Amino acid sequence: MKQEFITIRNKETTARIQASQVAAVRIKDITKQGVRVYRDGKIGIAGAVGDAPKEELLQGAVENLKAGIPYPYELTGNLQDRRDCNPEPMGSQELLEQAEAILQVLEKDYSDFIFSESITAQEVTVQMQNSEGLDLEYKDAYFALSLMLKEKTSANLADGALICHTRSFDPERFWSFNRSFLEAYRNKVELPEGDVLPVFTVDIGVILDFLGRHLHGERFAKGGSLFSDKLGQRLFAEKITLELNRDPLEMASPFFDAEGVVLPGDRLALIENGRLARVLTDKKTAQSFGLEHTGAALGEYDDPPTIDGSQARHLFFRPDSQNVAAALQGRPAIFALICSGGDFTADGSFATPVQISFLFDGERLVGKLPEFAMRSNLFKMLGEDYIGTFADSPLYFGEITWPLQGYYMTIVR
Structure with missing residues (x-):
């Protein structure tokens, strides 16, 4: 019986923004695990959120072979590839400091707008391994700023957005573009x-x-x-x-x-x-x-x-x-x-x-x-x-x- 294991870990710190202020901070650290087993051209699958013992998941996957889901295909094997696309992720404290600094500028220089939504630092790891010699790992980390803006004099729910999705946040480059961006909103x-x-x-x-x-x-x-x-x-x-x-x-x-x-x-x-x-x-x-x-x-x-x-x-x-x-x-x-x-x-x-x-x-x-x-x-x-x-x-x-x-x-x- 062939076996395959998938693990996904997602760590996230999100600053929730309301009325141009940090209204709340949410921290998540979630692990998801999946197990696949293959026998006689069939696939059985089990999964769990959290640190469930692999033995239990394996037993559940074997039990689920009874569902008779066909999978008569050769598994990918004999391949090892591990990549870390951002070895210097932004931590929770830095995320909050960057969020406060951004909001301070927005409130001081662009007080004719109200900003809301979120600023997030996220780390993700995805692993896939099987009994045929497959061993893959992807690690990454992102900074994601998504702020809806509303003109204080507007009756709309939103009048635009500031967006920045990057691995390494550069305040100088961010403001070099977004100052002219916000000026264009005013014109x-x-x-x-x-x-x-x-x-x-x-x-x-x-x-x-x-x-x-x-x-x-x-x-x-x-x-x-x-x-x-x-x-x-x-x-x-x-x-x-x-x-x-x-x-x-x-x-x-x-x-x-x-x-x-x-x-x-x-x-x-x-x-x-x-x-x-x-x-x-x-x-x-x-x-x-x-x-x-x-x-x-x-x-x-x-x-x-x-x-x-x-x-x-x-x-x-x-x-x-x-x-x-x-x-x-x-x-x-x-x-x-x-x-x-x-x-x-x-x-x-x-x-x-x-x-x-x-x-x-x-x-x-x-x-x-x-x-x-x-x-x-x-x-x-x-x-x-x-x-x-x-x-x-x-x-x-x-x-x-x-x-x-x-x-x-x-x-x-």
């Missing part, structure tokens, strides 16, 4: 003229969610994807490459999937130079439909591996452009910070309201724009209307974020 401007305008954003989760659903191997194989029967075809602009990216330094997540698969170089192109090269598969999907195995298994510590669920956090557009201002050539643009409520239809049409956005000249945010809506289509956004994914952005939201991406969009005023 109300009108939308540029024109029905079609260049729009930039780092909030590309909706696009990645849609792409992830249609790159799902089973859906692709059964004809339910926009990309079914298009393997090898050009779908998007030639410079676009979309990767399954497990580089922990870029994605802040484990470098292995839920079946212990480690990609060569930590990444694999799904769309390469605009062409569909491969789709998302785990071992089951690859074997069932004769597709290339791409190491895309997901799953909680106490669930069987699968490709169901959101793949967005592991998809990444490879940067293909450098200078935003040069790409704009003097044209006024929009930076969209918060677009809540938008989505794609089944054919790839896209529309969204834009709640928080700024006039953007490619180098700085000029002023805050009124609310509007925008629309397009996936194949236009990533095709003829695609501007680029930028390696160097003048906008700083921390190192752990998606890169700045731009397209021409139809503006609905």
Whole structure:
């Protein structure tokens, strides 16, 4: 009988912010353990939160073999890889000191705003080991600032946000950008003229969610994807490459999937130079439909591996452009910070309201724009209307974020 052990530890200190003050501090230290056993082509699983004895979990997993869940696939083995992506995590005391220092500046220099939500320091360890010689460990630590801001004179629940997700918080760099950012909030401007305008954003989760659903191997194989029967075809602009990216330094997540698969170089192109090269598969999907195995298994510590669920956090557009201002050539643009409520239809049409956005000249945010809506289509956004994914952005939201991406969009005023 083969055995596999998964351990996840999450240590977190969160300063809860209300009315620009630290209202509470929450400290968590949670360990989750999962055990999988494999026998006669079946898998049994047991899991627990806390320091449960492995013998008990192993016994529970063996008992759960009776459920008859099939898993006739070879386990990943003979691989050892341990990585610590941030050996100097921020401690609880430093987190509180940084939070107090940030709030002091905000209250002193930006008292026309009220700030709320959270500032967090987090440490995570994910381990996966099995009886076939697999021994993987991912350790990381992050600083995450997410502050909603509200203008004191506004009737809105929120008028914007300050965001910084990084491994090593740099106050000087944070304020170098966010002072000009907050000044732009104060400067109300009108939308540029024109029905079609260049729009930039780092909030590309909706696009990645849609792409992830249609790159799902089973859906692709059964004809339910926009990309079914298009393997090898050009779908998007030639410079676009979309990767399954497990580089922990870029994605802040484990470098292995839920079946212990480690990609060569930590990444694999799904769309390469605009062409569909491969789709998302785990071992089951690859074997069932004769597709290339791409190491895309997901799953909680106490669930069987699968490709169901959101793949967005592991998809990444490879940067293909450098200078935003040069790409704009003097044209006024929009930076969209918060677009809540938008989505794609089944054919790839896209529309969204834009709640928080700024006039953007490619180098700085000029002023805050009124609310509007925008629309397009996936194949236009990533095709003829695609501007680029930028390696160097003048906008700083921390190192752990998606890169700045731009397209021409139809503006609905």
